[in-house]
Amino acid sequence: MIEIEHLTKRYGKKTAVNDLTFTVKPGAVTGFLGPNGAGKSTTMRTIMGLDAPTAGIARVNGKHYSDFRAPLTEVGALLEAKSVHSGRSAYKHLLALAHTHGIPKRRVREVLDTVGLTEVAGKRVGGFSLGMGQRLGIAVALLGDPAVLILDEPVNGLDPDGVRWIRELLKGLAAEGRTVFLSSHLMSELAQTAEHLIVIGQGKLLADTTVDAFVNSRGASVRVVSPESAKLAETLQGPGITVTSPESGVLLIEGTEAAVVGEAAAAHGVVLHELRAEHASLEDVFMEITAGTVEYHQSQEGVAAK
Numbered sequence: 001m002i003e004i005e006h007l008t009k010r011y012g013k014k015t016a017v018n019d020l021t022f023t024v025k026p027g028a029v030t031g032f033l034g035p036n037g038a039g040k041s042t043t044m045r046t047i048m049g050l051d052a053p054t055a056g057i058a059r060v061n062g063k064h065y066s067d068f069r070a071p072l073t074e075v076g077a078l079l080e081a082k083s084v085h086s087g088r089s090a091y092k093h094l095l096a097l098a099h100t101h102g103i104p105k106r107r108v109r110e111v112l113d114t115v116g117l118t119e120v121a122g123k124r125v126g127g128f129s130l131g132m133g134q135r136l137g138i139a140v141a142l143l144g145d146p147a148v149l150i151l152d153e154p155v156n157g158l159d160p161d162g163v164r165w166i167r168e169l170l171k172g173l174a175a176e177g178r179t180v181f182l183s184s185h186l187m188s189e190l191a192q193t194a195e196h197l198i199v200i201g202q203g204k205l206l207a208d209t210t211v212d213a214f215v216n217s218r219g220a221s222v223r224v225v226s227p228e229s230a231k232l233a234e235t236l237q238g239p240g241i242t243v244t245s246p247e248s249g250v251l252l253i254e255g256t257e258a259a260v261v262g263e264a265a266a267a268h269g270v271v272l273h274e275l276r277a278e279h280a281s282l283e284d285v286f287m288e289i290t291a292g293t294v295e296y297h298q299s300q301e302g303v304a305a306k
């Protein structure tokens with residue numbers, strides 16, 4: 001369990017995290033979503049005791065990070081997305097960490113196997129690709145068999161196979177009853193991995209909900225293509241129903257279901273070329289909810305600061 005209470009972090013005049021309160025529960029993968037600069041990394045660094053909060057508190061299993069005697073066995077984290085430059089082998093790197101935390105040697109072999117690095121365990125970490133570095137970082141996070149895992153953009157640098165692998169790994173770890181908290185700016189990735197979502201923008205909490213509820217928070221609409229769209233639009237008028245026409249011959253109907261639209265068309269002899277229920281994607285809802293909180297906007301001239 002991770003508990004964040006009224007957490008605020010300022011860097012000079014910049015407020016990176018602004019009075020954030022939420023809880024990450026065990027037994028599920030919780031996604032941490034927000035546009036670039038929203039404050040995700042800062043929040044995660046504060047949980048791991050790497051940044052001191054300006055106000056508020058972050059607790060892991062009821063304790064502050066600095067109160068853990070062997071932190072690796074309490075909370076595992078992958079925070080840096082960059083590869084490690086070291087002359088040490090992956091095995092030696094993990095072994096050194098295991099020693100300082102009282103973790104048995106056999107656990108090093110186990111985690112190397114879990115992350116698929118057994119064959120390259122004797123190779124210098126400095127020569128690792130970004131994806132291999134990510135796998136090593138995940139091995140470090142898992143080394144102490146912690147109940148809580150915090151991963152900042154763990155799919156960075158992984159190929160599609162690696163992305164699928166980490167998705168299954170994280171779901172499996174959550175199914176074992178662990179708390180799994182991962183940040184991503186890839187909405188589609190979180191939709192497939194997370195059950196719960198914490199969404200922030202400009203350091204503030206925007207949503208704390210299940211993925212399903214997040215996607216369904218914007219009602220589905222019905223898209224119709226018809227040579228008689230104007231006639232159909234008239235028959236559909238009613239309380240709670242909004243009909244718009246984004247282009248000639250096309251209707252977008254909100255507030256009712258595809259079946260109702262199809263029956264109305266049949267009853268009035270309207271010819272349909274297409275009838276489709278459209279569900280908002282996680283990405284659509286994310287863009288809508290974070291609009292106005294992004295630090296940088298794409299302008300026609302390029303990327304311009306707000």
Ligand SMILES: Nc1ncnc2c1ncn2[C@@H]1O[C@H](COP(=O)(O)OP(=O)(O)OP(=O)(O)O)[C@@H](O)[C@H]1O
Pocket residue numbers: 011014015016034035036037038039040041042043185
């Ligand atoms: N050490 C620092 N000094 C000054 N400003 C900082 C520092 N660290 C972060 N910030 C600022 O705080 C804000 C939040 O940054 P943070 O890295 O936490 O966001 P993020 O959501 O992780 O973004 P990204 O998805 O781009 O990694 C940004 O505006 C960033 O520029």
